[in-house]
Amino acid sequence: MNVALVDGVTASNSALRRFLHGLPGVDQVGADSRAAMLSTRSIKASAKEQAIDLAISMVDLTTLEGMDTPGKVRAMCAKALRPDPSSAGVPHVAAVCVYGDMAGIAREAVGDVLHVAAVATAFPSGRASLNVKLQDTRDAVLAGADEIDMVIDRGAFLAGRYLEVFEEIVAVKEACGSAHLKVIFETGELRTYDNVRRASWLAMLAGADFIKTSTGKVSPAATLPVTLILLEAVRDWHRQTGSLVGVKPAGGIRTAKDAIRYLVLVNETCGPTWLTPDLFRFGASTLLNDLLLQRQRMATGHYSGPDYVTID
Amino acid sequence: MTFEYAPAPESRAVVDIAAHYGLFIDGQFTDPIDGGAFKTINPATEEVLAEISDAGSADVDRAVASARSAYKSTWSKMPGRERAKYLYRLARLIQERSRELAVLETLDNGKPIRESRDVDVPLAAAHFFYHAGWADKLEYAGLGPRPRAYGVAGQIIPWNFPLLMLAWKVAPALATGNTVVLKPAETTPLTALAFADICQQADLPPGVVNIVTGGPATGRLVSEHPDVDKVAFTGSTEVGKQIQRAVAGTGKGLTLELGGKAANIVFDDAPLDEAVEGIVNGIFFNQGHVCCAGSRLLVQESVADEVLDALKRRLTTLRLGDPMDKNTDIGAINSREQRERIDELVKSGDAEGADRWSSPCAIPEKGWWYPPTVFTGVTQAHRIAREEIFGPVLSVLTFRTPDEALEKANNSPYGLSAGIWTEKGSRILWMASRLRAGVVWANTFNRFDPASPFGGYKESGFGREGGRQGLAAYLKSGGH
Numbered sequence: 001m002n003v004a005l006v007d008g009v010t011a012s013n014s015a016l017r018r019f020l021h022g023l024p025g026v027d028q029v030g031a032d033s034r035a036a037m038l039s040t041r042s043i044k045a046s047a048k049e050q051a052i053d054l055a056i057s058m059v060d061l062t063t064l065e066g067m068d069t070p071g072k073v074r075a076m077c078a079k080a081l082r083p084d085p086s087s088a089g090v091p092h093v094a095a096v097c098v099y100g101d102m103a104g105i106a107r108e109a110v111g112d113v114l115h116v117a118a119v120a121t122a123f124p125s126g127r128a129s130l131n132v133k134l135q136d137t138r139d140a141v142l143a144g145a146d147e148i149d150m151v152i153d154r155g156a157f158l159a160g161r162y163l164e165v166f167e168e169i170v171a172v173k174e175a176c177g178s179a180h181l182k183v184i185f186e187t188g189e190l191r192t193y194d195n196v197r198r199a200s201w202l203a204m205l206a207g208a209d210f211i212k213t214s215t216g217k218v219s220p221a222a223t224l225p226v227t228l229i230l231l232e233a234v235r236d237w238h239r240q241t242g243s244l245v246g247v248k249p250a251g252g253i254r255t256a257k258d259a260i261r262y263l264v265l266v267n268e269t270c271g272p273t274w275l276t277p278d279l280f281r282f283g284a285s286t287l288l289n290d291l292l293l294q295r296q297r298m299a300t301g302h303y304s305g306p307d308y309v310t311i312d
Numbered sequence: 313m314t315f316e317y318a319p320a321p322e323s324r325a326v327v328d329i330a331a332h333y334g335l336f337i338d339g340q341f342t343d344p345i346d347g348g349a350f351k352t353i354n355p356a357t358e359e360v361l362a363e364i365s366d367a368g369s370a371d372v373d374r375a376v377a378s379a380r381s382a383y384k385s386t387w388s389k390m391p392g393r394e395r396a397k398y399l400y401r402l403a404r405l406i407q408e409r410s411r412e413l414a415v416l417e418t419l420d421n422g423k424p425i426r427e428s429r430d431v432d433v434p435l436a437a438a439h440f441f442y443h444a445g446w447a448d449k450l451e452y453a454g455l456g457p458r459p460r461a462y463g464v465a466g467q468i469i470p471w472n473f474p475l476l477m478l479a480w481k482v483a484p485a486l487a488t489g490n491t492v493v494l495k496p497a498e499t500t501p502l503t504a505l506a507f508a509d510i511c512q513q514a515d516l517p518p519g520v521v522n523i524v525t526g527g528p529a530t531g532r533l534v535s536e537h538p539d540v541d542k543v544a545f546t547g548s549t550e551v552g553k554q555i556q557r558a559v560a561g562t563g564k565g566l567t568l569e570l571g572g573k574a575a576n577i578v579f580d581d582a583p584l585d586e587a588v589e590g591i592v593n594g595i596f597f598n599q600g601h602v603c604c605a606g607s608r609l610l611v612q613e614s615v616a617d618e619v620l621d622a623l624k625r626r627l628t629t630l631r632l633g634d635p636m637d638k639n640t641d642i643g644a645i646n647s648r649e650q651r652e653r654i655d656e657l658v659k660s661g662d663a664e665g666a667d668r669w670s671s672p673c674a675i676p677e678k679g680w681w682y683p684p685t686v687f688t689g690v691t692q693a694h695r696i697a698r699e700e701i702f703g704p705v706l707s708v709l710t711f712r713t714p715d716e717a718l719e720k721a722n723n724s725p726y727g728l729s730a731g732i733w734t735e736k737g738s739r740i741l742w743m744a745s746r747l748r749a750g751v752v753w754a755n756t757f758n759r760f761d762p763a764s765p766f767g768g769y770k771e772s773g774f775g776r777e778g779g780r781q782g783l784a785a786y787l788k789s790g791g792h
Binding site for chain 2: 024025026027029030031033034040041042043044045046047048050051054232263264267268272275276
């Protein structure tokens with residue numbers, strides 16, 4: 001899709017609505033069964049070792065709590081840099097993900113080794129004025145975030161005010177400057193797969209670098225079928241525009257087994273191009289330790305236990 | 313980076329294949345009187361799995377006599393609720409031994425273990441559970457008061473879903489009070505013989521189920537046996553016609569489930585990603601060895617290029633190879649003969665000017681295989697649009713309007729199944745009421761459920777299997 005076409009479909013709310021509602025529908029039963037079939041793939045031996053290390057390198061290690069402190073964030077950053085002190089070969093994660101006011105602390109802790117992602121735009125509800133959202137974004141970037149995880153205005157989306165959602169993403173993208181923009185849909189609130197597909201295209205039209213399922217604060221968060229729909233959207237967008245957009249499922253992905261299922265989904269939907277932290281991330285906190293436990297098991301042949309991975 | 317899946321083979325250790333199998337008659341394994349035998353082969357490796365008895369005329373006589381005697385002395389006198397207990401027991405034993413049955417099925421048939429594990433065996437158990445529930449409620453099946461069993465049912469099943477077709481035949485026959493002489497397909501007898509063992513394990517009264525292995529000659533002996541009251545056949549239209557001729561005028565009951573050339577119809581307002589999955593599942597499920605396979609894709613011209621591009625991309629991700637590997641999508645072709653038949657029809661497609669595209673997948677050296685193949689530029693006049701290929705070969709035709717889709721879909725001597733892909737509910741209903749096909753799927757394909765009747769129109773046969781309607785195939789209405 002070229003610039004003129006993007007301008008065309010976003011010329012008015014009704015033009016944008018026509019475009020988004022003109023996308024092929026998603027049959028829920030079919031999407032669910034495709035995701036379920038792919039989750040029966042059996043990933044063993046060398047493939048499992050490879051997948052675990054890849055998954056570790058794709059983690060956005062996250063803490064998004066009201067009780068976060070500089071100490072907590074520094075501890076998490078140390079873990080992100082060196083996930084398993086007992087094993088030198090473990091890759092570092094992709095990024096740390098924190099609230100905007102912690103971005104400076106995180107940047108100081110990780111230097112330029114890792115990305116620092118900050119949630120912004122009145123995360124997680126997104127219920128604030130545009131000015132507040134933009135200032136939130138600028139503050140985070142100024143403090144050292146090079147990735148911004150914004151939330152869309154689900155209220156406006158569900159009310160059909162697509163252009164408003166579009167313009168907000170465009171404005172946040174501009175406020176990001178050179179920082180990468182991840183757009184969170186909160187798919188648990190959009191409910192239908194048709195909405196998820198429309199939100200994906202809307203965000204890509206507006207310049208998203210990544211599209212992301214959830215904040216982790218609403219249930220259901222990431223699911224395999226919802227991630228499948230995001231992956232189909234970036235695949236088709238790439239085919240039409242030649243540009244690559246990343247996907248980040250977040251929330252509820254806790255085990256290595258889950259993570260491997262997501263990697264299979266990526267592999268068989270978008271192909272190997274997307275099997276890189278530049279284009280696929282896991283938003284997670286507890287996932288990393290299970291990946292490490294599984295990695296230890298693969299290396300030693302036996303299960304260790306929760307005290308053999310660090311809690312930060 | 314590339315993500316190669318390491319081999320993940322299912323273990324063979326769960327099965328114990330004997331060197332030789334007898335016939336299952338009157339509750340016992342017994343050797344055939346004239347001692348004939350043939351070999352069953354793993355089509356993925358060409359390895360001989362076992363030697364199987366070839367039942368002759370005297371053996372079929374013994375089996376039918378045993379079924380008759382069991383019918384007279386026990387099965388016809390047993391209340392429905394007691395028969396139900398046996399059916400529930402069979403269903404549970406199939407579940408308990410599901411891993412063994414899945415492995416046997418894959419070794420003998422060549423289908424991927426994922427399919428035998430996730431489709432064939434669970435559905436077979438489901439058929440027994442479903443029909444167990446009917447056994448004491450036949451009066452309420454809408455077939456009149458006191459519907460009566462035929463007596464002895466002679467059943468002949470194909471090689472594409474060996475255990476599942478057995479379940480489709482045996483479960484309703486037993487639930488309705490018939491006894492059975494079953495002939496499994498020559499190339500896939502192992503799960504039927506395992507089922508014989510399950511009958512023993514379930515303490516099923518001797519003679520209620522008899523299993524006679526053999527080739528077409530044995531099949532003919534079963535269907536033409538004078539003391540068989542009801543014949544049920546699933547297989548080719550050609551053989552079905554022979555059986556119908558033989559049965560004509562004998563007063564025997566007959567149901568035939570034969571070939572198909574189903575249209576899978578994709579409209580421009582379809583959910584396209586799921587439609588592509590449905591096309592793949594429609595024709596490449598079980599290597600296309602499915603009588604109701606969606607072997608003719610009718611796609612609306614306005615989305616034809618888009619759908620075909622997406623389909624070809626998807627087909628390149630299909631994993632062809634060792635059927636025992638849990639990640640295999642496309643297994644082996646069941647026999648050399650079948651592979652040759654597929655090849656012959658594919659060559660006719662080339663000769664008649666259709667464009668062939670095959671997925672660029674590596675073919676194993678041993679065994680019989682066929683890559684997923686798509687023909688475009690196919691017209692109704694091509695043989696590949698008319699004849700059942702029974703392999704992983706899709707013929708693509710286009711249409712412009714719903715009427716044209718309907719006309720092309722119905723323009724076939726077959727009428728087993730059809731698929732409609734559209735997000736418009738009214739169009740689904742409009743099409744479904746006009747398609748001359750026994751099963752019509754909307755926004756899905758190749759989905760089976762024991763409660764849903766299955767069967768054909770026209771040369772795809774008659775009679776239904778599954779559901780309340782399926783019971784009628786094994787019951788004579790009461791009151792006369």
